[in-house]
Structure formats: structure tokens, C-alpha cells
Amino acid sequence: MARLAQTAGLTDVQQEILKTVREFVDKEIIPVATELEHRDEYPQQIVDGLKELGLFGLMIPEEYGGLGESLLTYALCVEEIARGWMSVSGIINTHFIVAYMLKQHGTQEQKDYFLPRMAAGETRGAFSMSEPGLGSDVSAITSKAVKDGDEYVLNGQKMWLTNGGTSTLVAVLVRSDEGHPEGTAPHKSMTTFLVEKEPGFGEVRPGLTIPGKIDKMGYKGVDTTELIMDGLRIPANRVLGGVTGRGFYQMMDGVEVGRVNVAARGCGVAQRAFELGVSYAQQRHTFGKAIAQHQAIQFKLAEMATKVEAAHAMMVNAARKKDSGERNDLEAGMAKYLASEYCKEVVEDAFRIHGGYGFSKEYEIERLYREAPMLLIGEGTAEIQKMIIGRRLLEEYRFQG
Numbered sequence: 001m002a003r004l005a006q007t008a009g010l011t012d013v014q015q016e017i018l019k020t021v022r023e024f025v026d027k028e029i030i031p032v033a034t035e036l037e038h039r040d041e042y043p044q045q046i047v048d049g050l051k052e053l054g055l056f057g058l059m060i061p062e063e064y065g066g067l068g069e070s071l072l073t074y075a076l077c078v079e080e081i082a083r084g085w086m087s088v089s090g091i092i093n094t095h096f097i098v099a100y101m102l103k104q105h106g107t108q109e110q111k112d113y114f115l116p117r118m119a120a121g122e123t124r125g126a127f128s129m130s131e132p133g134l135g136s137d138v139s140a141i142t143s144k145a146v147k148d149g150d151e152y153v154l155n156g157q158k159m160w161l162t163n164g165g166t167s168t169l170v171a172v173l174v175r176s177d178e179g180h181p182e183g184t185a186p187h188k189s190m191t192t193f194l195v196e197k198e199p200g201f202g203e204v205r206p207g208l209t210i211p212g213k214i215d216k217m218g219y220k221g222v223d224t225t226e227l228i229m230d231g232l233r234i235p236a237n238r239v240l241g242g243v244t245g246r247g248f249y250q251m252m253d254g255v256e257v258g259r260v261n262v263a264a265r266g267c268g269v270a271q272r273a274f275e276l277g278v279s280y281a282q283q284r285h286t287f288g289k290a291i292a293q294h295q296a297i298q299f300k301l302a303e304m305a306t307k308v309e310a311a312h313a314m315m316v317n318a319a320r321k322k323d324s325g326e327r328n329d330l331e332a333g334m335a336k337y338l339a340s341e342y343c344k345e346v347v348e349d350a351f352r353i354h355g356g357y358g359f360s361k362e363y364e365i366e367r368l369y370r371e372a373p374m375l376l377i378g379e380g381t382a383e384i385q386k387m388i389i390g391r392r393l394l395e396e397y398r399f400q401g
């Protein structure tokens with residue numbers, strides 16, 4: 001985009017990476033995205049291309065075969081990719097969260113074993129907190145792990161795993177009572193297990209079933225699944241970090257960086273909607289002139305572009321805060337909340353600008369219209385973001401009277 005969503009202060013390397021990704025998006029993703037999405041087809045060729053570009057290892061340290069880039073670089077790449085097709089950014093996002101959790105919290109053996117494979121895109125990550133009975137309220141998790149010798153036996157049902165079928169490594173959050181007596185706070189009795197599995201559907205490992213793809217209104221192409229554990233045996237050395245009871249904190253850390261990426265996705269989808277809207281508005285004529293010349297439509301474009309700019313600035317701020325080593329829960333929550341709400345609004349305005357044609361599957365905006373709502377839900381709903389923001393604000397601005 002010529003003028004909007006520019007980022008000041010990028011290094012030459014960051015600019016080079018972004019240019020490469022943008023060219024890939026324009027050439028390899030945008031021309032095929034809508035057709036693949038309508039067929040709900042996994043974009044294997046695109047994923048292979050991203051692997052070749054090294055995007056699966058973008059934030060993995062160089063010593064493990066990755067590119068060792070910052071969260072900001074990663075988020076800006078996600079923004080570009082989502083501009084092309086949001087589902088593709090979903091394919092790398094859960095992989096990225098699992099790699100981040102391993103980098104931050106894994107034992108040395110876990111890092112040495114998993115990170116090089118993840119950087120090469122051979123091992124592909126998914127993460128699993130949600131269950132059929134809960135999403136926002138993670139502390140209510142009922143799936144359980146019970147120690148049995150050198151192993152844990154896992155039972156329970158998980159819901160909404162992005163990349164549940166295509167992944168080969170799932171970070172699964174369950175309750176583990178071992179070492180945590182009755183009455184321990186719920187978030188202190190949870191453990192993340194690193195569960196390796198075959199890709200695909202059905203029984204992908206003894207005791208582990210991925211039933212099939214959930215049929216969704218949008219965000220197609222990427223598979224979203226359930227996961228059923230029935231006597232699943234996991235060795236003790238696959239407890240993330242080697243110690244039980246830390247899973248909740250590890251997952252929340254992962255989700256915090258994930259939120260920056262959902263914000264980045266919102267920015268990317270909104271940018272594409274703006275591009276489609278501003279282009280259509282100059283081609284469609286009513287009452288003797290291009291609709292872009294009617295002030296009502298110009299005002300819409302002005303509002304859309306302002307939202308694209310504001311969301312981008314907040315997303316970049318949240319990523320930079322994390323990169324500086326500071327906690328960014330407030331900024332990430334604000335960025336995710338604003339970018340997803342603005343994305344929905346910009347997409348709706350672009351849809352309105354298209355008139356009746358926006359309702360036709362021949363136009364790209366129809367796909368964006370079905371994709372935007374997912375960003376209001378994933379990595380914590382708007383209400384949950386506001387709860388996080390509100391709590392932090394009350395801590396920061398404690399009444400001193």
C-alpha cells in the first residue's frame with residue numbers, strides 16, 4: 001500500500017523480509033485465495049512456499065536453525081499474509097505460539113529436539129486450551145493427566161484446534177493434580193503437554209483421536225478440529241518445562257504474543273478491504289459520476305483509512321513493547337480489541353461500497369466479510385480483552401486517596 005500502514009524505524013533486513021513476503025502474497029496468495037477458500041481446500045502450495053521463505057522459523061533463534069527475528073518482524077509478516085488470505089496466517093500462527101512457548105519455557109532437551117524441526121517446518125504446531133464446555137474460562141478445564149510411573153495418562157475432550165489435523169505437535173493444556181493437593185488454585189494445577197502425533201484424522205496415535213474438520217462459516221482452508229484423549233500416554237519428559245503446574249502461565253504467555261498476531265491479522269484484512277473498497281468506488285458510476293465522488297462514499301473511505309492507520313499503529317506499539325522485554329498484556333489486549341473491531345467495520349464499509357456485488361461470491365469482499373468475525377473471538381473475545389485492559393488500568397491508576 002502506497003501510504004497507509006507504514007512502519008517507521010525498520011532495519012534493512014526487516015524491510016527486505018517484508019518486501020519478499022509482500023511480493024509472495026501478491027503473486028502466490030491473492031490470485032488463488034478466494035477459489036481455494038470456496039473449496040475449503042488446504043493451501044499446500046502456499047504453505048510449501050512459506051516454508052521455503054523460512055517463515056515457519058522466523059522467530060526461532062538462529063542457533064536452532066531459525067531466522068531469530070523479532071515479534072515486530074513476525075507481526076508485520078502476518079499482516080501482509082492476512083492481507084492476502086487470513087487462513088494462511090492462521091496456519092503459521094499456532095505453529096508460532098508453540099515455538100514461542102518452547103523457546104521461553106521448554107527444557108534444553110525439548111528445545112534441541114523440537115525447535116530445529118519447527119524452524120524447518122517439518123514439525124508443525126497447534127495449541128489446545130479450549131474444550132466443548134469452555135473457551136474464555138480456561139480455569140474451568142476438565143481434561144486430566146494422572147501420573148503412572150514415568151508417564152502421564154491423559155483423558156478428556158478438546159475443542160477448536162486450529163491446525164488440529166495438519167499439525168504434528170500439539171501443546172495441550174490439562175489439569176494435573178499430581179503434586180497439587182485438593183484446594184490448589186485452578187491455574188496452579190494445570191500442565192502443558194507436548195503431544196506428538198501423525199497428521200490427519202482418525203486415531204493419529206494410540207489414545208488420541210482427531211475426529212474431522214469442523215465446518216465453519218469462514219476461515220476455511222485451514223483445518224479446525226476437536227481432539228479426544230482416551231488413555232493417551234505421554235512420557236514425563238514431554239511436560240513443557242519439565243515441571244507440572246506451570247501450564248496456565250505458559251499458555252497465557254503464548255496467547256499474549258498470539259494476540260499481537262491476531263491484531264496483525266485484523267490490520268491485514270482491513271487493509272485488503274480498504275484496497276478493494278477504494279478501487280471499486282472509482283470504477284462504479286451512479287448519477288453520472290464515480291461513486292467515489294459522492295461525499296458519503298468519500299467519508300466512508302476516510303473513516304476506513306483512519307481505522308487502518310490507527311490499528312496498525314497500536315499493533316506495532318504492542319509488538320515493540322514485547323520486543324523490548326517488557327510485559328505487553330495491556331498493549332496487546334488493546335491492539336487486539338481495536339484491530340478486530342475496526343477490521344469488522346472496515347470490511348462492512350467495503351462491503352456496502354460494493355452494493356449488491358458484495359453479496360456475490362465472485363467478489364473478494366464476500367470472503368472477507370465471512371472471515372472478519374473470527375478475529376472478534378480467537379485468542380480471547382472482545383469482552384475478555386476489555387476485562388484484561390480494565391484490570392491492568394486499575395492496577396496502574398490505583399486510587400491513592
Ligand SMILES: Cc1cc2nc3c(=O)[nH]c(=O)nc-3n(C[C@H](O)[C@H](O)[C@H](O)COP(=O)(O)OP(=O)(O)OC[C@H]3O[C@@H](n4cnc5c(N)ncnc54)[C@H](O)[C@@H]3O)c2cc1C
Nearest residue numbers: 127128129130134135136137160161162378379380381383
Ligand atoms: C475458528 C476458531 C479457531 C479457534 N482456534 C483455537 C485454537 O487453536 N486453540 C484453542 O485453544 N482455542 C481455539 N479457539 C477457541 C476460542 O479461543 C474460543 O472460542 C474463545 O476463547 C471463546 O470461547 P467460547 O467460544 O467458549 O465462548 P464463551 O467463553 O462461552 O463466551 C461466550 C460469550 O460470553 C462472553 N463472556 C464470557 N465470559 C465473560 C465474562 N466474564 N464477562 C463478560 N462476557 C463474557 C464472551 O465474550 C462471548 O461473547 C478457536 C475458535 C474458533 C472459532
